[in-house]
Every structure is written in structure tokens, then in C-alpha cells.
Amino acid sequence: MDVLVSEVGPxxxxxxxxxxxxxxxxxxxIAAEAAAxxxxxxxxxxxxxxxxxxxxxTAEVVAFAKTIPGLEVAVLVPNARGAEAAIRAGADKLTLPLSVSxxxxxxxxxxxxxQVLDEAKRIADMIRDLPEGERPHFEGSLSTVFGCTxxxxxxxxxxARLAESLMAAGCDEVGLSDTTGYADPSAVKRLIALVRGVVGEKGLTGIHLHNTRGLGLANVLAALESGLTTVDSSLGGIGGCPFAPGASGNIVTEDLVFMLQAMGLKxxxxxxxxxxVRSILEEALPGEPLYGFTPDAGLPLNFVPEEVR
Amino acid sequence: MDVLVSEVGPxxxxxxxxxxxxxxxxxxxIAAEAAAxxxxxxxxxxxxxxxxxxxxxTAEVVAFAKTIPGLEVAVLVPNARGAEAAIRAGADKLTLPLSVSxxxxxxxxxxxxxQVLDEAKRIADMIRDLPEGERPHFEGSLSTVFGCTxxxxxxxxxxARLAESLMAAGCDEVGLSDTTGYADPSAVKRLIALVRGVVGEKGLTGIHLHNTRGLGLANVLAALESGLTTVDSSLGGIGGCPFAPGASGNIVTEDLVFMLQAMGLKxxxxxxxxxxVRSILEEALPGEPLYGFTPDAGLPLNFVPEEVR
Structure with a gap:
């Protein structure tokens, strides 16, 4: 099984x-992570x-990232105006958050x-008019889906209704986002089943989880067991949602990748x-707390990391 | 489903x-945790x-803990001499670690x-001679079972051979212990299946996991999915194994209990x-780092904790 680790730290x-x-x-x-x-x-x-x-x-960052061969350059857009700028910059994937709360x-x-669904429709229309090959992938992200602060x-x-509405508006797929760090493994499985029941398997492949209450990787495991294949995470675990008080802490990319590889996943x-790559963050953000256990503990003795071509 | 959270912090x-x-x-x-x-x-x-x-x-601690109604008072014993002292003190459960490495x-x-198996046999013989009602439960814990530093x-x-030998020596059951923090969810499932294949379902019900690389709760989830019902953890995540360098960090009891209750488990x-209870540790061990996410983040809004009689 292949898992797509989607770095959201930047x-x-x-x-x-x-x-x-x-x-x-x-x-x-970005260059160092892509090189890794x-x-x-x-x-x-x-x-x-x-x-x-x-x-x-962001436009300059997208322009730079687009020079890296094979990298899927994703951006968040809050509305159609943002999507227009994203398309102009050449982003490969647009994510529009829709808070179910x-x-x-x-x-x-x-x-x-x-109003958000209307923006989604306008974005989908905009993308549809683009020449083939220039159309970015368009995801509607169901945020606060595990509960709202x-x-x-x-x-x-x-x-279920909002998932259906996003697809009807023209999204290529929806995502689940635990904006507030409220998810638990049972809720992850239940919501994936619920939403896939509405949008189909191809309509939901990715999840954005936080580690607010320490359950991040357990929730990832539940998502993988439910068939999802894309998992968001952040190098050093930096980030969270500034608009959801107390809801900090992305999943740490380093720990996530260690878990996946230890499980034999590609x-x-x-x-x-x-x-x-962590040292780049340490230098660029001196004093900023970085999270993660694997960077401190190191890899197990005789651990055989995934062979990467 | 009922899960027995076994506090190992003391x-x-x-x-x-x-x-x-x-x-x-x-x-x-101990009194405060039992009261909780x-x-x-x-x-x-x-x-x-x-x-x-x-x-x-420890003997005085056991004597005190035995005054708390309904509390299973467990101790670790390194050998028959330790078991003798534990039995004299009145412990309800003895755990003898056997490093598979x-x-x-x-x-x-x-x-x-x-030599360890010989100690196990001597302990089992000692217990067998006790009057019924005074016989402690005797577990042989397979430590470093997920790999050794x-x-x-x-x-x-x-x-498999050592699990069988512990049961043959007279243990009531065996446990799995990730002494070094090397476990991952796939390994947890694989080893539970392997050991249960040798000792049967009743011969393996508990697991001791560390959070050394951040996978602690994901590993718990894998263990629960494999049918185990007892999970060790430590309040504030204090602890580890002083003889396995770099292998620190027990699973945090607070985060574990939050996960279990969020999943609807009893x-x-x-x-x-x-x-x-955490404040007792803060006062008694000033400056000692305590871990855990749930204590910082608090419980989700409108979270309905388990009703406890």
C-alpha cells in the first residue's frame, strides 16, 4: 500500500x-522536503x-515550488478570488475549507x-473553463468535522449533506479535517464510512488530523484501516488553527513517516x-517549539528504512 | 468492551x-488514582x-495500597527472592520480566x-503452595519483545519459545512489553497473533507500550483491535527503562483514558x-517533566465522559 504524506507545514x-x-x-x-x-x-x-x-x-512560493519536478503544489483558498490567484500562480491543487460548523x-x-458552497461552485466553473492539463485538482475540505470548539x-x-453539496458544486473530492483536535479512532472510522457513503471511495481519500490530545497517529491508523491513502502532517508538528482556541498541534511528519515505514507501508x-530537514526550521524559526518523538529518540537499532529510488 | 488501564507510574x-x-x-x-x-x-x-x-x-506501599478496597495491587519482581517479599507484603499480582533479548x-x-525461567518456576511453585485466596496472579512479561536497543x-x-516456556514454568499468563519503544501497529498485531497462537487468548491479555517515537496510542489501538483488554500507562507519562538508553516515555494515562472514553470504551x-491527580505529581516532583496532551488541551466542548458508578 502506498501512502501519500502531504506536508502542510508551510x-x-x-x-x-x-x-x-x-x-x-x-x-x-520545500526544496529539501521534496528532495527527501x-x-x-x-x-x-x-x-x-x-x-x-x-x-x-504564497504566489512566489508556488512559482518556486512549481520548478521542482514531480512535486504536487497544493494551496489553500478561502474563496473564488483566492482560487483565481492560485490558478494564476499555477498551483496543482486547491483546497477550499468548509466548516461543517x-x-x-x-x-x-x-x-x-x-456562501461557501457558492464560492465552491464559482471555483469549479473557473477550473472547468481551463484548457486540459492546466486544471488544478479541487478539494473541498470538511473542517471541524469531528466537532467544533x-x-x-x-x-x-x-x-453528509455538506459533503454531497461540495461534490454537487463541482469539487473533485472532499477531505476530512479535524480542525479542533477532537477526533478519536472510532469517530474517524465512523465519519469516513458516513462520507464515503455519500461521495464514494474516490470522493474521499485524504484526512487532515491534529495531535491536540495526543491521538493523532492513532487516528491516522484508523484512517488507513478505513482505506484512506493521503495523510496531512507538518514537519516538527508546527501549526494548528489560530481561530480554534486550544486546538494546536499538527501531526508530526517525522513521526508519521516513521510509523508508516515501520508498518511496511510505502x-x-x-x-x-x-x-x-528539521534543521532548516530550527535555523529559520529560532526558539519556536518543534514537536516530535522520533527526532529525539532516533531510529530503532537495525531499522531498515524504506528504500527510495 | 471494558478496558483495564493498569497504572505503572509508581x-x-x-x-x-x-x-x-x-x-x-x-x-x-495511589489513593487518588484509585479514587478516580x-x-x-x-x-x-x-x-x-x-x-x-x-x-x-515498596513493602510499605503495598501494605497501604492493600487497604484500598477493590484495588489490584501489582508489583514487579526480578526473581524468586523478590517474589517472596512481594507475597509476604500481600501483593495481588506479580510480574516477572523476561527479556526476549x-x-x-x-x-x-x-x-x-x-536462569530467569528457573526463577519463574520457583515463583510458580511458591504460589502453588499458598492457601487458596492468598495466591497472587503471576504474569511473565516478555520484554524487549518488539526489538532491543x-x-x-x-x-x-x-x-514464541520463551512465551511457551514461561507458561510451562507456571505463569498464569504472559504480557508483551515494548521496553525500547520500537513497536509499531503492524508489529503489535503480528506479535499478539504469534504469542496467542502459543499461549491461547487467555494466556495474553495485556500489553506495556512506550511512547518513545510517538506511536504509543496508535499501538494501543492495534492491541485493542487484536483483542487485548489490559493496557499499561503512566500518569504524566513519567518513566521508561533506565537500562535501555534512549527508550523513555511511557504512554500517558490521561491521554489513554481520553482516547478510550472518546471511543466509547468503558x-x-x-x-x-x-x-x-496530576497535581500530586507536580507537587511531589517539582521541575520533573510531565507529558500528555489532554491535560494541556482540556476536554472537547460538550465531551460526555464515561459515567462512573
Missing amino acids: RDGLQSIRRIMPLEAKKAW GVREIEVGSFVPASVLPQLAD ETHSLANLRRTHV LEGAIPDAQV TGIDLEALLK | RDGLQSIRRIMPLEAKKAW GVREIEVGSFVPASVLPQLAD ETHSLANLRRTHV LEGAIPDAQV TGIDLEALLK
Whole structure:
């Protein structure tokens, strides 16, 4: 089984750190992770610079990332205007978040569900008009899907309806996002079954989990057992959601890749090389806390890392 | 499904901390966890005080713990002499570790496999001669079973042979112990199947996992899915194995109980009360690092903890 590890640190990580990482450091980070074999990186977000100055250089980051052969360059877009900029920059994949909690949607994107779905439709229309070969992949991400810090649990029927609506609006697929760190392995399995029941297997392949309560990798295991093949994570575990108080801590890419390889799953990633990328973050973000156990403990004696061509 | 959370902090945690926790603090900790609903606590180890001065008061701790109604008072014993002291103190459960890595066995217990198995037989004989009702449960714990920091991977045949030998020596059951933090979910499932194939389902119900590389709870999930029902953990994640360099970090009881309850499994533990026990450690071990995500993040909004009678 192949697992696609999708690095989201340059977007989800950096947006929750006050300090602005210089463009050159972002480039070095992305280049080093791609060289280590990471095949998909969410490099930024097309939101107004006034909202997230940390990501104001996303167009330049995309342009650089696009020069790396074989790298899927993903970006987050909050709306059709952001998608337009993303398409102009040449991104390979656009992710539009839709908070299944409408309270969180209003707090995070300042839009109702109907408004976000309308943006989704406009984005899908925009992509459809592009010449073949230039069309980015378009994912609608169901965020706060495991519960919201403002609303608590979200009814299954609402999640199912919104998944269906995103596909109807023209998304290529939907994703699940544990924005708040509320997921547990049973909920992961239950929601994957629920959403796949609506959008089909190909309509849901990826998940974005946090490690807020330490369950991140257990939730990944549940997702893999349910047949998902794309897992988001962040180098050094940096990041979280600045609009969901107390909900910090992405899954640590280093620990995730160690787990996958220890299980014999194929990631295409050179784990030793990946562990070395961490030093770029240490240098570019001095004093910023980095997470992860494998970087401290090292690899087990005689551990045979995945052979990467 | 019921899961027995077996707290090992007073033994595995304290033995790897240089500082000696005063007897009164140990009593307060054990009493508070039992009051929160924890039904089994490994309260100490009957090793010479010269080796582990932190646990020199184990007999007094056992005597105190035995006054708590319904609490299963477990201890570690390195040999028949330790078992004799444990029986005299009135412990309910004795765990004898057998490192499947003979190199680690020599380093840790200074005994070969044959010597440890001989101790197991002497302990079993000792227990058999006790009047019914006074016989403690006797577990042989297969340690370094997921690999050894000195030897690396251990052959399956060796693990199977030693599991069989422990049962033949008279153990009531065997346990699996990831002394070195090398386990991954696939290995957990594979080894449970391997050992249960030798000792039967009732011959293996519990597992001791570490969080050395961040995989602790994912490994717990794999163990539960394989049918195990007893999971060791340590409040605040304190502990590890002082004889396996770099192998620190027990599973955090607070995060484990949160995961189990979020999954709808029954633990009998009052999670809010459990989280408060942490302050006893903070006071008794000032400056000692405590781990765990749930204590920092708090419980999800509208989280319904298990109802405990």
C-alpha cells in the first residue's frame, strides 16, 4: 500500500506562528522536503496579506515550488478570488475549507454554508473553463468535522449533506479535517464510512488530523484501516488553527513517516533525509517549539528504512 | 468492551527518576488514582534498595495500597527472592520480566534466559503452595519483545519459545512489553497473533507500550483491535527503562483514558478526577517533566465522559 504524506507545514504551520519566515527559508524547506521524497506540499494560502502576513508571498512560493519536478503544489483558498490567484500562480491543487460548523465558518471564513458552497461552485466553473492539463485538482475540505470548539458535535446528517453539496458544486473530492483536535479512532472510522457513503471511495481519500490530545497517529491508523491513502502532517508538528482556541498541534511528519515505514507501508520518503530537514526550521524559526518523538529518540537499532529510488 | 488501564507510574515511572518520592506522596498518588476509578496499580518493585532506592519502600506501599478496597495491587519482581517479599507484603499480582533479548536480560536482570525461567518456576511453585485466596496472579512479561536497543529485532521463533516456556514454568499468563519503544501497529498485531497462537487468548491479555517515537496510542489501538483488554500507562507519562538508553516515555494515562472514553470504551475511570491527580505529581516532583496532551488541551466542548458508578 502506498501512502501519500502531504506536508502542510508551510501553510498550516506558518499561519499559526506570529513570526514571518523569510521567502528564502520557505524555498529551502520545500526544496529539501521534496528532495527527501515528499510528493505533495501545501505551500501557502491565498488569503489577504492583512489577514495572514506570514503567507503573503504564497504566489512566489508556488512559482518556486512549481520548478521542482514531480512535486504536487497544493494551496489553500478561502474563496473564488483566492482560487483565481492560485490558478494564476499555477498551483496543482486547491483546497477550499468548509466548516461543517456554521458558527466556525462564520468565525473563520466569515461566510455561511450557502456562501461557501457558492464560492465552491464559482471555483469549479473557473477550473472547468481551463484548457486540459492546466486544471488544478479541487478539494473541498470538511473542517471541524469531528466537532467544533464553538458548537461541539456536528450532526451526521449535516456532515453528509455538506459533503454531497461540495461534490454537487463541482469539487473533485472532499477531505476530512479535524480542525479542533477532537477526533478519536472510532469517530474517524465512523465519519469516513458516513462520507464515503455519500461521495464514494474516490470522493474521499485524504484526512487532515491534529495531535491536540495526543491521538493523532492513532487516528491516522484508523484512517488507513478505513482505506484512506493521503495523510496531512507538518514537519516538527508546527501549526494548528489560530481561530480554534486550544486546538494546536499538527501531526508530526517525522513521526508519521516513521510509523508508516515501520508498518511496511510505502511513502517514497527517505526518512534519514527528512529528519535532517528539521534543521532548516530550527535555523529559520529560532526558539519556536518543534514537536516530535522520533527526532529525539532516533531510529530503532537495525531499522531498515524504506528504500527510495 | 471494558478496558483495564493498569497504572505503572509508581513503579516504572519512579524507577527512572533519580529523585526519591516520599512515601506519603506515593500513598496520596495511589489513593487518588484509585479514587478516580483506576482498578490496577503497579505500586513498586521488589529489587534491592541498592539498585533502585526510589522503590525501597515498596513493602510499605503495598501494605497501604492493600487497604484500598477493590484495588489490584501489582508489583514487579526480578526473581524468586523478590517474589517472596512481594507475597509476604500481600501483593495481588506479580510480574516477572523476561527479556526476549538475552543481551538485554543479562544487562537488566543479570540472568540468562534459563536462569530467569528457573526463577519463574520457583515463583510458580511458591504460589502453588499458598492457601487458596492468598495466591497472587503471576504474569511473565516478555520484554524487549518488539526489538532491543542492544540486539535489534528478535526472531519470532525465540519469542514464541520463551512465551511457551514461561507458561510451562507456571505463569498464569504472559504480557508483551515494548521496553525500547520500537513497536509499531503492524508489529503489535503480528506479535499478539504469534504469542496467542502459543499461549491461547487467555494466556495474553495485556500489553506495556512506550511512547518513545510517538506511536504509543496508535499501538494501543492495534492491541485493542487484536483483542487485548489490559493496557499499561503512566500518569504524566513519567518513566521508561533506565537500562535501555534512549527508550523513555511511557504512554500517558490521561491521554489513554481520553482516547478510550472518546471511543466509547468503558474504563471505570472518572476522567476529570484523574486529570486532577496530576497535581500530586507536580507537587511531589517539582521541575520533573510531565507529558500528555489532554491535560494541556482540556476536554472537547460538550465531551460526555464515561459515567462512573
